[in-house]
Amino acid sequence: MNKPKIVILGAGYGGMMATVRLTKELSADEADITLVNKHNYHYQTTWLHEAAAGTIHHDRTRMLIKNVINTNRVHFVQDTVRSIDHKNNKVILKNGEIDYDYLVIALGFESNTFGIKGLDEHAFAIRSVNTARKIREHIEYRFASYNSDPDAKDSDLTIVVGGAGLSGVEFLGELVDRIPELCREYDVDPKKVRIVDVEGMPFVLPPFDRTLAEYAQKYLESKGVEFKLNTFIKEATPEGVKVQLKGSEELEEIKAGTVVWTGGVKASHIPEDSGFETNRGKIQVTPDLRSPEDDHVFAIGDVAVVFPPDAERPYPPTAQIAIQEAENLAKNFKHILHGEPTEPFVYKPKGTVASLGEKEAIGVVFDHKLTGKPAAAMKKVIDDRYLLMLGGVGLVLKKGKLKFL
Template sequence: MGAKVIVLGGGFGGATAAQKLDKYLLNDDVEITLIEKNDSQTYLTELHEVAGNRIKPEGVKVSLKEALEYTRVKIVQDEITKVDIENKKLYSETSEYDYDYLIIACGSEPAYFGIPGMKEHAFTLWSLKDAEKINKHIREMFKKAQYETDKQKRAKMLTFIVGGGGFTGVEMIGELMEWVNRLCKEYKIPRNEVKLSLVEALPKILPTVSRENLVQKVVNFLNKNGVEVKTNSMITSVTPDGITLKTGEKIPTKTLIWTGGIQGNSFVANIGLNTDKKGRIVVNKYMESSNPYVYAIGDSASYVGEDGKPMPALVESALQSADAAAYNIAASIKNTPKKELKLNLHGNMVSVGRRFAIAELSGIGGLSGYPATFMKHIVNMHYLFGLSGLGMCAQYIRDQFIDVPDKGKLSIIENHVAVTTNMFWLSLMRVFLGLMWIISGIQHIQEGWLSSVKLSAGASSAPMQNVPAWYGWFMEKFIFPHAVFFQSVITLSEIGIGLLLVVGLFTFIAALGTIFLHINFYLSGMATFNNWWYVITAIAIMGGAGRAFGLDYYVMPWLSKVLKHWVRRKKLKLNVF
């Protein structure tokens, strides 16, 4: 039996490490196991969207089974309680696991800095359970406040404070800022009775953002939308009824959401490896801990690069350190040279509600507003695609823009996009469009398009004088000299596209073909404005019309699995079910 490699933790770093181990040891006899206490991983950086009612809880869940499908990785759902470094064993309450190499990817946990009452009375945002708890509590405060007659008690219920002005804190207050507007309408509470505050101990919020103008845009946006930003305001104590600042100011509240810092997972800090003052495992440039058979990645690792900068707690850091650890374990097993971790981080992004964000990106610079919001969505989908493929990206789009819990937070355009329809009705349009293409192709066959020149004759009688000059040149140079060939291509394409649409196979591609053909017909003068319904119908059916009474219902899931198997295993396997 070959080497046994265990990845402890199934977050982005852990799942990526397992994928990379399978890739780098593709032809080796090894046993790769991922141990995770939950049945799925959570996209931690988007928890504020669940807490603030932007998306449903399912929107931050990523299936480990799907992420590791068609790999040799064995997924074990268990909670490890003890690590025996000397004897290379892991223990849970019911099982023990042997390993030759171990990757620790247990993430981090909130740091309370010894602030009295913080751990006992503040909400944290470090798990899906935390986010759901915050969501439920905020709604409960509005429910109670609508009937509360005592002004002080009511004010306390309607005061919401986020402690910590880093990425998570700013994103959390941004979601609250939007959601409370809806809650005020729902529970008939005047908006001016609700107090939102972002409290930061440092002189400015978002301390890791270097461009001051971007930080100021965030502050201005928050202030404009009724959020008080308090800097140089360290929280010194917390009670069930409020907080006290270093200045002596007391703020009555029933809600403090603490995002002021993180530290290494307490379980990791006590397994017998060298750690830093935050409880993270100290690793070298190969991601090796003080024990050469134990590696640490992501938030579990404390690594300082050659430039003297510590590895930040970012998804990108977790992914790159996971790749390095997996590569170097494979190198140890194969007795080949290892590679150093050279972080190549591409910047930071932070959203402030649904419609505003800032981004500081290498090679691009600073962005704000909708461009930054767009980039944040693109980056999120990039991470999800790398982990679980196109299906997860499609799910992300549905969670963000269609299947949302509170459509009142959407813009007018987004609200219309989010309206769904039964695909049955679109399938009727699909079949009709397909029949029209088949009829057109048959007519062209009857007119002799497969045997005699028709394009040049047709073009001379068509209004060629209205054709764009560049397109006329293209037709004269390339199409007319080979007219019969291109006529045959057009005719067979019409029939082929029509058949695909009628049976509902590769509908998206057939719709693109419809658009391409019609634009060419229009440019050449062979189609009129009245024929643009072809294009409109094609666009309408691109959203999955082939999955209703069509072969896409069966073929697309199968094809997705075939492609995923090919990407993961580098082998084409048609029987993947």
């Protein structure tokens, strides 16, 4: 093989970090690098709940890819991946095809509505800049219409959130910050607004320490959020949702002007539809993050599944893992091109923090439990650390959060 062509699909956490790190690990003579993404910008998914609630502008969550990658070293293709023909080392795009010697699949996640009736049609999902912007505008429109539209009803001001996992709880935290602003702006009595969270589990934030999760629930309840735990959304309709308490036969209708589903994600459909063997839609990668069927194909982030040694459950899909996988992958490309053995991926958990709006949060960082303002500050440190790793101090100054503390 002459100079190998490495093609990276997806410019999310995994794809962007892989691209940046590869240009540092490999010299221009060692490989050609191509990055393919459907938009010309990279966005931080972990900030999208803020854009969706309207507590930050969506432009704060995104940055032009050409401003972050070294465009002298990386060929950027803005296009949508349709499928991967891995027998012929080819990626099929909406507007053409690309050949590769090595492929990195980093296409991320899609919303998973588990076939619940009406959710695809009548609920929003926090998935991308476009969906976050749509949710913000929809909620604002409901408030703007309340006093101007003669047919407006109180239930138009009800927001139902499906799911109380990380993204659902973080979205609720932003909503409780945002609703008082909307009420002031549109002369709406705050007592008329309902925020209802529907969660099938008996508690919120399942993977978190219980005392921290209870802190989060109590804080959100103190701000007016109603939790319906042990309760399942059975159907979404143009008027709201129909829910069912576990063990009950009866359906309860919650009329709502906005329904946001945060209850599940699945891997991009592209690997499975392209014929890769998958485990619940994800490529179960080898210790050095390759497809077991094709050692020229790597998968990182939410399209990959990695099991900790001797564990029955895989690591959860998080930005933190996607970033660490990208770092491992870049190092391994250097080893591969130098004919050296690769290093297995070893996840080093640094903890997780869930924000509850601007000034509240909960989390565990390096085994220390945090709540309140220290946790909220730590969340901003985590967000800014990513920007620093990706684009250096300049990017932190442009997009970072700590200056807003």
